[in-house]
Amino acid sequence: MNVEIINTGTELLLGRVLNTHQQWLCTELARLGHRVAKQVAIPDDAASIQEAVAEALTRADLVITTGGLGPTSDDITRELIAELLGVPLKTDPSVMAHLERFFAARNRPVPDNALKEALVPEGAIVLQNANGTAPGLVLFTAKRSPGNGKACLVMLPGPPRELRPMFTQQVLPLLEKEFGKEPALNWIFKTTGIGEAFVEQKLTMALKELVQKGLEIGYCAAVGQVEVRLSVTGKALEPMLHEAANIVTSELGSFIFSTDDRSLEEVVVTRLIEQKRTLALAESCTGGMVASRVTDVPGASAVFLAGLVTYSNEAKEQLLGVRRETLDQHGAVSEPTAREMAAGARERNGTDYAIAITGIAGPGGGTPEKPVGTVYIALATPNKVIVEKNFNPYDRATFKYVTSQQALDLLRRNF
């Protein structure tokens, strides 16, 4: 099955908006086993939209468009697709009723420019929009290529809050009914603390034979993380997938933090919850990023008691009990300061664990002895305090993320 995605929106091509629809839709479609063959982003102009849809319909069994269904003058996808397919548009009473309810709840008449949202191509399935006004639309149409066959065209509104529930609740069931479901067999290993080249070097030889028999390996390096994806097609190869997974597990060992697609913060917080252990954080150069990542996990409030962002020396003294002498003798970015920060955060908040981070994020603040990128990460446990020195000479945002990853991983490894 051939799937293509067309993202419309001039703002995408101007770089004003990050296209998150592509990744999200690809992930959702993978749940049914569909792999997207091509994604295209084009501006809101008539020729680009009609050309992209016509072209996709020569190849794809399923074409998904995003954007251009709203009330404003640059929302033209619905009209252009109807014209391209030669299907008339008619006002749909169910959408009209939705618009009337929507605006009545806001004590306003339906604005004139919203009326076009009720226009539906003849024969289209209407997808109600629980979080906005413009409905989604599904049309079955002939493919535009010799040999033909039928293609399914799904038009979705642009705002993620409208698109996402509509797709999950209405489109996925419809696609499953129409095209079936055969999730690909794959296994994803998330690792941290090891580089991509080194991961590949370890696995290439070890998996060589299985690759010759049809195993697919993918590597993906992100900031502070390398993913290994193993996949096979067809139930018959499933035992081989398990064999390969065992090899990866033994080769990469404790560098692997997740095999179920959880993030590092989810792994750490879940383990704290399961073992009823509590955590405090004392962050300097990461400025609250570790706390924010920890609290992204639902249920974190049960185990994460307090986080302290201590940028100033005064805050390190007052909130964490770091000694003035330590700061004077060794500086704020030092092994002894990190150690006292972690111990202080743990004691003062009465937690089982505390992580402390102090370093130089840059761009300013570096010295020849302690260049930008230098960071000390300390973990206080019930028995000891461990301090790690790392060097992350990256831009500010990357520095913060890599360091937060190392801090969470220090806890994971010493649980």
Added chain:
Amino acid sequence: MNVEIINTGTELLLGRVLNTHQQWLCTELARLGHRVAKQVAIPDDAASIQEAVAEALTRADLVITTGGLGPTSDDITRELIAELLGVPLKTDPSVMAHLERFFAARNRPVPDNALKEALVPEGAIVLQNANGTAPGLVLFTAKRSPGNGKACLVMLPGPPRELRPMFTQQVLPLLEKEFGKEPALNWIFKTTGIGEAFVEQKLTMALKELVQKGLEIGYCAAVGQVEVRLSVTGKALEPMLHEAANIVTSELGSFIFSTDDRSLEEVVVTRLIEQKRTLALAESCTGGMVASRVTDVPGASAVFLAGLVTYSNEAKEQLLGVRRETLDQHGAVSEPTAREMAAGARERNGTDYAIAITGIAGPGGGTPEKPVGTVYIALATPNKVIVEKNFNPYDRATFKYVTSQQALDLLRRNF
């Protein structure tokens, strides 16, 4: 000038990686006045890559590819493009020397699989890679369409840390020399605290005449933020752009927080730095996100003295001095608690301002009186404490971001 971007990588189509290259490249190209006409993402397979490049070369004056230049077996872009254009590959001594230096610094011989990174299509300009091994490549080639002309093909490595400096430092100057520079005339207003529909309603009538004369308006709603983009083409229309900007400024007033593309945190931190005022933060439900956003701004350490993430009631009492009676009588999520958190954070850290946030991020923890999404935001200034109650009934991540936006905006408005 017609520009197209081709992002290669199976991981993009599997949804494993968010495509940030598109937005970043579009923004960079806009600095020279180039607008991208089309962006395509395709998997790492030979047919897809050659087809996409061949197709783009029928239309575009500039084609940029990302990914597929590395050492691994799925890195095949360089070879496929050379084949497509009928250009032989030769080992480049400068790249070979770079590889030798790169691995020597790591006390390793050049791995066999890295040797192919030194292969360069005949006639290509080599872009040295300061942060990795694979060089970028620039080729000038004939367009694949009647009428012809010349097209420029730029191949960039996939990792953002390698791609970004290479593009900014080496590709942009080359493009400016080749194609010149004529930045579009535009003006971007960033607003918060007002919905997209309301923004458009205010501006549509007010700018109607100017739109008829050639003004282009774009709206873009993101989480907690609506952007208005005014643009005109050609120097002659510049006075009209100023006229339009004045109208937008008077219509939207203090909802506008930035006209120079700065984020809300940059606006707030910069103002604190300029006025030598200091800030403390006390966050419950946003879990450090406000602190993390504030510390994303270089120089924040001069004004942001301490951030406290007080998830537990104990932490609210001990770290902020919130009274036990207040917590017992009104609960942690209440106007009086928010007020005491802000006042306590300000006093204990000796800052000019303090922001406190307490609310229910969900998914658990809601009650009929205080449903998920309820949040109190307090600002303590030298003269008073202001408390705002908001209702942000969104998913956890959106809740955190919208609330952090409201908190920063409360400070901006009461500076």
